[in-house]
Amino acid sequence: MNIYQHFRPEEREYIDQVLDWKENVELHYTSRLTDFLDPREQHILKTIVGENGDIKYSLFGGTNDGERKRAFLYPDYLTPNEDDFQISLFEIHYPKKFVTIEHRQVLGTLMSLGVKRGKFGDILINDDQIQFFTAQEISDYIKNNIEAIGRAGIKLVEKPLNYALAPKELWGEMDVTVSSLRLDTVISSVFHVSRQKSLTFIQQGAVKVNWTAIENPSFHCDEGDLISVRGHGRMKILQIEGKTKKEKWRIVVGRQK
Template identity: 30%
Template sequence: MLPRQELLNGIENRDCIARIIDLAEQALKTWEITQTEFLSPPEIAEAQGIFRRLTEIQALSWGGYPQAERQRMAIARSEIPLDSSHVEIAAIDISGNFLFDTATHRDFLGSLLGTGIVREKTGDLIVLGERGAQAIVIPELVEYLEMNLTQVRTVPVKVQPIDLSELKVREPKKKAMTTVEASLRLDAIASAGFGMSRSKMVNLIDGGDVRVNWKEVKQASIAVKTGDLIAIRGKGRLEIGEVSVTKKQRYRVELTRYN
């Protein structure tokens, strides 16, 4: 048995992580590969932290393409080979003419969930503008959605399965930069990386729009470190690279911005 209570200490997404521990125990007992539903980035981060503490069990997450935010996780004993092919996912194309009635990510997601499925059964949604969208789902849902997803907003749509290789994923733009700051405070580093004023960054943090390693933070004064990922809703992500100290005792920080 895994040390459940010890593993759950300090965990925010307790119900989700408890279910993942159940799947891990099942994988240990049966020698079979188990799978989660789709997980959000904060859930993935906490689950990965759990598995790093365990030697007898391993986990691998995959969401259909390298930058996927929502992913399923396959779990197996450490002795069993595990790769992305063990994560069962499928993709669908949702096609329609959205030229005169533009649909957003929220519209497509609302129509998907309106068929009666739950969010945990769906992965990322890729909006293609006037042509429709693509969605990643569990394989068992493909036929159901072909029959039941017939309209998004006022637009009739047709759903058909596609290969994961047909996903039209936009590669994120990447920009490397260096900043020198008096401290490693979140508001200082993030304002430099995202090119905005410190006061505006503080407002975004206070408003709950900023996440560090996928967890919402509301303290502008927390210190960031190498490897941290700062995400701002609607503005992209910032990865903290190498941190060094200058002769004047200031911090030189390597940053990579994705948007």
């Protein structure tokens, strides 16, 4: 079976990586920990590793409800625990009375360190309280290199994982029927806008799929995709249930409230 035919051409490199992880665990009877994966990458890994083989996987991002998660691949005789995921939690202390810090500023500061995105997990914001997850292997580097976010001087305080903020985002699950899995069609149906409006959003660069701007309206959406439309929020494709008798697609989506 050609595994690649089930995924997008641009995902081939990542698929090869997952296959390599799986093979190493099988050959050496040892575990493998990945960087933080986005929902689509998690879906691909689940599909390739499967549920019934000798190799198992667990996903954890610092909280069970996290969006970005590290994967732990292991032989079936092992039982993983939270420590195996090697995740650090930082809280940002800053002069809250005088400045406001936004999600994009935190991410921009982290990315400016020259560390790849996969080393950072979710950024949690609840009113003026801000936290973020990182891979444990870079926690010292983070502590030693971040003293400000924007113009605000800050202090990073490492916290146990059980101090993590509860995710504030609420996702409402809904069933949707779409004529195709094209990006413009899915946006139109889920966000209740006209097809022309969804096309405009895409062409103007206002649409991201899995954190990457997509300007092709015929882009094929798939299970695990996280789609954001500037000014309209985000949605996840949780499940593609198949076609109806009228050849339309039934999908289950999570819509950010």
